[in-house]
Amino acid sequence: MNPAIALRDVRKSFGPTEIIRGLNLTVNRGERHAVIGPNGAGKSTMFHLISGRLQASSGVIELKGEDITGLRPYEINRRGLSRSFQITNIFPKLSVYENLRCAVLWSLGYRYAFWRFVDRLKDANERAEEVLEMIGLTARRDTPAGVLAYADQRALEIGVTIAGGADVIMLDEPTAGMSHAETEQAVALIRKVSEGRTLIMVEHDMGVVFGLADRISVLVYGQIIASDTPQAIRANPAVREAYLGEEAPA
Template sequence: MSVALQLRGIEKRFGATPILRGVDLAVRAGERHALIGPNGAGKSTLFSLIAGERRASAGRIELKGVDTTRLSSAAVARRGLARSFQTTSVFARLSVFDNVRCAVLASRLGWAGCVGRWFGSRDVDARAAEVLDAIGLAPVAQHAAGMLGYAGQRALDLGLALAGGAHTLLLDEPTAGMNRAESARAIELIRTVTAGKTLLVIEHDMDAVFGLADRVSVLVQGRVIATGTPDAIRADAAVRDAYLGSGFGS
């Protein structure tokens, strides 16, 4: 199976403080890969490096075999990677439809090109409508995004990541702040709308992780200490000691 995302020896330091200490990770094309670990392990920092928002201090990042280590976030996005964040990033005053429409335009023209091309594109409108239908928000397309409930805004965040047709998605804690029922619905939505895409997801809800992921990697103190199937990670003594706890799954 081909590799969609390859990290080799990734290091990140802030001043003299090491955050990531030689991260090696391979995410296979089309798989759902979860990244778990305690707070402060470096998970979100790693996402920001992959997405081109920050620069690695050392190491190499490849997206479908192309070195993206020093590319800008816009250039990485054009290569087919999209990211959602821990907190919702919607434009609250715009309609749900226009939020997605803006994301489609940005993926094609860049944010600077959106202003002059805001109106008159049937292709963009059709793509936005397709995304809204997929994430279940078509009935509220004309509502202000800020009027959506929390779960609805998280679904819209997912739609914004999908809008440009990216082949690889980074989802940062997509079920954060949700109750158990909302989390289950969110995971089912992710499973459905990301079919055929490569997914790397940070998540603290272990039910969500083990219900969604094909493979799981564990990041502790800036290092990947284990990668394997959910069952293998659940049974790994080192992972239990470092993160899951001795009573997990018992």
């Protein structure tokens, strides 16, 4: 079976500086896969490469067995991959519901047409309502997204990420800046929306990582140094020395 995501000897340089240095990563279909690593390790750059926001200097990136190296973000999205960002990326002046409906239109086959009344698109409206209920924002349906509490904005962005029907979703630090209670709610939401999908996430909260991930990859200086189950990663002396801040036993 082809993996959901595969990176083979991927490199990315900015001028003379190589940020991603021969990165190899496999994310299996249907798994929740976390990527951890110290600041500056290249995690966000890796996300940008997979989603097409940056172009690899060399190497191959595959999505569900298809080479997507060099494709533009919208082309990759139409092949079933969607992502969130570290900084919340929503339409602040549109309502919560309108944000979700915008996300579902293209996946349902609707193209740009100024004469079409979106309120009459029953399938788009029903899908938006389903996602609205899934992310727990039904009571804020008509609220402008820009005035939502921070945690609700993050929940909305997760909703937008899944609304188009992507079966591979990427979440970039989904619980950053949240309180403990908000983090617990976000983890429950992520667990729900990733059911039946492939999830790859970058996250600094180790409680979230070890509580959610089926497998964890550790990125250090642009290379994966370990990729294994949470239990094996926790016990790996190289990981503890490079990332968890503990001196590896002799």
